[in-house]
Amino acid sequence: MQDVMVALLILVRVGGFVILIPVLGHKLVPPPVKAGLAVLITFLLYPVVSPSIPVISPEPIVFMLLAAQEMLLAGILALLANLIFSAVQFAGQMMSFQMGMSIANVFDPATSAQGAITAQLASVLAMLLWLTAGAHHAFLLALADSFSILPIGQAWASGGWVILNDAAADMFVLALRLVAPVLLLLFFVNVALGLVSRAVPQIQVFFVSFPLTVGVGLLVFALSMPSIVSLTYDAFVSLGDQLPAMMRSLKGG
Numbered sequence: 001m002q003d004v005m006v007a008l009l010i011l012v013r014v015g016g017f018v019i020l021i022p023v024l025g026h027k028l029v030p031p032p033v034k035a036g037l038a039v040l041i042t043f044l045l046y047p048v049v050s051p052s053i054p055v056i057s058p059e060p061i062v063f064m065l066l067a068a069q070e071m072l073l074a075g076i077l078a079l080l081a082n083l084i085f086s087a088v089q090f091a092g093q094m095m096s097f098q099m100g101m102s103i104a105n106v107f108d109p110a111t112s113a114q115g116a117i118t119a120q121l122a123s124v125l126a127m128l129l130w131l132t133a134g135a136h137h138a139f140l141l142a143l144a145d146s147f148s149i150l151p152i153g154q155a156w157a158s159g160g161w162v163i164l165n166d167a168a169a170d171m172f173v174l175a176l177r178l179v180a181p182v183l184l185l186l187f188f189v190n191v192a193l194g195l196v197s198r199a200v201p202q203i204q205v206f207f208v209s210f211p212l213t214v215g216v217g218l219l220v221f222a223l224s225m226p227s228i229v230s231l232t233y234d235a236f237v238s239l240g241d242q243l244p245a246m247m248r249s250l251k252g253g
Contacts, residue, residue, distance in 0.1 A: 005056050005063060009152050010049065011042045012067045016074025017143050022081050023127050024136065041143070049147035056153065066153055073150065073250075076160070077142060080167050080242055081135060084235045087171040088126040091178035091228075092119030098186045099217035100210055118221065122178075126232055133236035142243035149247040157252030163245060177231055181224040182217055189216055 015038040019025050025034070056066065096116030130136065150156075189212065197205040 001058060002056065003050070005058070006050050006053050006152070007042065007046055009053075009056070009063075009066055009070055010046055010147075011038060013070040013074055013146070013152075014038050014041045014045065014143065016071045017078065017139060020075055020078035020082075021136070021139050022078075022085050023130050025078070041140075045144065045147070048144075052148065053152050069156075070152065073146070076164065076250075077139070077146075077243055077246060079164065080246065081130075081139070081236075081239055083167050083171040084174065084232070084239075085123065085126050087174040087235075088122045088178065088232060089119045090171075090175040092116055092122035094175070094179045095119075095122075095182050095217060095221060098183055099214050101214060101217075122228075125229070129229065129232050130236055133233050135236040135239050138240040138243060141240075142247070145244060146247055149244065150251055154251065156250045159252060160246055160250035163242070163249050167242070174231065174235055178228050181227070182220050185220050186213055186217055189213060 015035075018034050018038045018041070024037075056063065093116050096118045099118070101117060190209075193205050193209050193212070196203060
């Protein structure tokens with residue numbers, strides 16, 4: 001019974017990782033694939049981590065509390081990566097709004113809602129950069145190390161919430177850095193159109209602004225693509241340091 005409970009708790013932590021991390025936890029990935037991968041990783045990790053796990057009480061309430069703690073740990077670590085994806089999608093939404101393309105939305109299978117076209121493009125780009133940067137490898141390494149840093153049943157300290165709060169704040173900073181070139185140039189375009197409207201009232205600025213803002217916005221978006229790729233790539237690479245730091249903070253070290 002002790003071995004079964006340990007295996008189930010390991011499966012809960014591994015399954016939470018597989019379901020909640022980006023790309024692999026996408027809705028388009030078939031559930032049998034996720035379940036099979038979670039069982040396979042659990043089978044590989046069990047002989048390594050089971051000797052270091054303390055004796056678990058057979059009480060059902062204790063087991064349920066430990067399972068909830070394991071799922072919460074997986075959700076906290078996956079949130080660090082999801083915040084980067086949220087920053088990229090938020091930047092795409094702001095680009096679309098400023099370019100006047102917010103009405104041209106498409107269906108987003110990840111959120112089951114309508115999303116801007118530029119946000120969809122940025123999201124696909126972020127998925128490719130996620131794989132290029134090897135962020136999924138960082139999560140697998142963090143998953144293996146988590147059982148030594150934060151064993152099952154380990155009490156948590158409050159230091160980890162500070163890192164999580166800083167990561168949420170960095171999400172808005174990253175989104176602003178990604179969208180800054182488009183916002184800045186479109187601001188000057190709108191100012192110029194306002195001056196033209198005041199100087200030459202005969203010009204229908206309202207109709208001229210639509211193709212102009214869309215064209216300028218897409219042009220600047222294309223020109224700023226190298227910086228967008230670099231910033232997003234660096235954010236994913238930094239997960240290799242953030243994940244162990246987050247677990248050590250939760251441990252209190």
